[in-house]
Amino acid sequence: MSRIPIRTLVLGLGTFAVGTDAYVVAGFLPAMARSLEVSESTAGQSATVFAVAYAVLSPVLATFTARVPRRALLTAALAVLALANLGSALAPNYPVLMVTRVLAAAGAAAFTPNAGAVAAAMAAPQQRARALAVVVGGLTVATALGVPLGNLADRALSWRAALGLVAALCAVCAAGVLAVLPGLPGSPSVPLRARLDALRHPGVVAVLPLTLLGIMASYGLYAYAVPLLHELGATPASEMWLLFLYGVGAFVTNLVAGRAADRYGPVRVLAVGYTALTLTLGAFTLAAGTGPHVLPAAALLMAAWGASTWFQTPAQQLRLITAAPQETAVVVGLNGSVLYLGIALGTALGGLLLPVGAPVALGVSAVLAAGCLLYLAATRRVGERAPESPVSQRVRE
Secondary structure, rough: OOOOOOOHHHHHHHHHHHHHHOHHHHHHHHHHHHHOOOOHHHHHHHHHHHHHHHHHHHHOOOOOOOOOOOHHHHHHHHHHHHHHHHHHHEEEEOOHHHHHHHHHHHHHHHHHHHHHHHHHHOHHHHHHHHHHHHHHHHHHHHHHHHHHHHHHHHHHOOOHHHHHHHHHHHHHHHHHHHHHHHOOOOOOOOOOHHHHHHOOOHHHHHHHHHHHHHHHHOOOOOHHHHHHHHHHOHHHHHHOOOOOOHHEEEEEHHHHHHHHHHHHHHHHHHHHEEEEEEHHHHHHHHHHHHOOOOOHHHHHHHHHHHOOOOOOOHHHHHHHHHHHHHHOOOOOOHHHOOOOOOOHHHHHHHHHHOOOOOHHHHHHHHHHHHHHHHHHHHOOOOOOOOOOOOOHHHHHH
């Protein structure tokens, strides 16, 4: 950590605020559903609305804010997040909550891809995956700390107080970004049509579907983590620690995956990760369907679920940057949009399948994870970086 520039760490803190905003609902979904007088499946669709809005707004905001200096843009995005979470905390009913989630998605869509692009631009070429891992690591730390702390705040205070604390966190992060990030200029405005033209790049078209499928398989059910934990015999007292274990697995694997992608290549990392995800979701399906409902088994499954979910983003971003190196900001933004589209589709699918039964929902996710392995095998040559020769390495040094 001592080798990571402070400005990269601050960007990671910003994505921690964004991730807490996006994921914290999972920690208090049942309480929010009761308060707003809707079902848990309906309340979970607030995550779907957030994700759809993010996916749609990300390329649009990238077009209209291209010329805005990066520090001002990132600070303003976090300020919007703070206001949106305050609105969610005060929402008198479900429709108002949904409107504030769209506003929050706008702030997240303006911050996350630009934070990743700025971190990659400030890092040396051989350290880009690690810089991206730090920024994405903010999201995974949010699952490790933000979600269980949201669960704790809900039980100690209320879900509204938990969202109020998220609003305060976003405001603090905005001040931090304003204080330490250098005055980086914006970039030339790229028309929305030109941004979408990146989808014509064969390498980009080949890589992005794996982001969609992988997130649908791995993250689609996370909004319903607490109901799933109840299927494994978890009690309200153990919910926070089980959510924390998910986040620990996610955070550690994200950092390891970034370093491994730099050293061994992203395709190998993805192959190992999707294999682990398929096995984990398969075991989760069996445990939910047949038991026994033993707390240590639930703890192991949650840690493995987090670890086998969050390995993929740094590797996928590195594949896209390698496939289209002249369009780094565009492809990172597109990957973020597709990632959130995967969350939206996965959460919507989970909301439909969960009333049928947790084993069915988990089993479908396991099948999707196996599909990721097949798709990766078919596109393994895309975005795989060629080994650097000793001569070119000495020249660069």
